[in-house]
Amino acid sequence: MSRLAGELFITLGVVMLLFVAYQLWYTNVLAERTANGAAGSLRQNWERDQGAAAAPEVSAFEPGQGFAILHIPKLDVKVPVAEGVSKPKVLDKGMVGHYADGALKSAMPADQQGNFALAGHRNTHGEPFRFINRLAPGDPVVVETRDAYYTYEITSSLAQTPPANVSVIKPVPEGSGFTAPGRYITLTTCTPEFTSTYRMIVWGRMTDERPRSQGAPPALASP
Structure with missing residues (x-):
């Protein structure tokens, strides 16, 4: 009986280790693969649209639809931004989500006034915001869209606040x-x-807006 119990404990331990490995490693592999594919598709679509005559500007997107790429040069982060903050449709796919629903609806980068608010995983599923605690005032963040690059400068942060503090x-x-x-x-x-x-919250202020036709901003220039 004791031998059987020992074998059950060993089996349970192996299963738990596999689950931990899946959560900490394999979800990142899957999410990064999905996010990289989404970023590639976005760029292909943008290039196609640029070739079209007078392609209209798009300002509304379906939940889960990618529409931008977020660059955080200091952290070597380049991740697609999708509409909404749904875990299964957006965050668990390794993307960053734009707060876009009801009372949580926030502005878009092209808006002349407002707050472009984003959510991302800190651990597992690509963990694009794993190290945003390392961002400091003056660090650049760039949002790339079909039509323009928007550069923000980090200004302040909040180490922790309740989830209900919208x-x-x-x-x-x-x-x-x-x-x-x-x-x-x-x-x-x-x-x-x-x-x-x-x-954890990090804030920034827009410092530059430029059309894609002018090329990438200095913050994205190769060293």
Whole structure:
């Protein structure tokens, strides 16, 4: 009987190890593969649209639809941005999600005023926001779309706040230090690592907007 119990414990231990490996490693592999494919498809579509005569600007997207690429040069992050913050449709696929529903609806980069608010996983499933705690004031973040590049400069952060505190993604986000309407970006993720107890917040202000025809901004220039 004791031998059988021992074998069951060993089997259970192996299963748990496999599950941990799946969560910490294989979900990243799958998500990165999906996200890279989405980024490639976006660029192909943009190139096709640029070849079309007077392709109209698009400002509304379906839930889960990719529409931009987020670059965080300091962290070597390049990840697609999709509409909505659904885990199965967006976040678990390794993409960053744009808050776009109901009371959580936030601005788009092209809007002349507002807060472009994004969510991303800190651990597993590609973990694009794993190290956003390393961002400091002055660090650039670039949002690339079909029509333009939008460069933001990180200004401030909040180490943790309850998930229910949605004021951090308001048009003038509370706690950011911004006091008047402007063109802002907010990055949100879970904290501490491997939990979803709180949210970590990073804010930035737009400093440059340029059409794709002018090429990538200096923040994306190769060293």
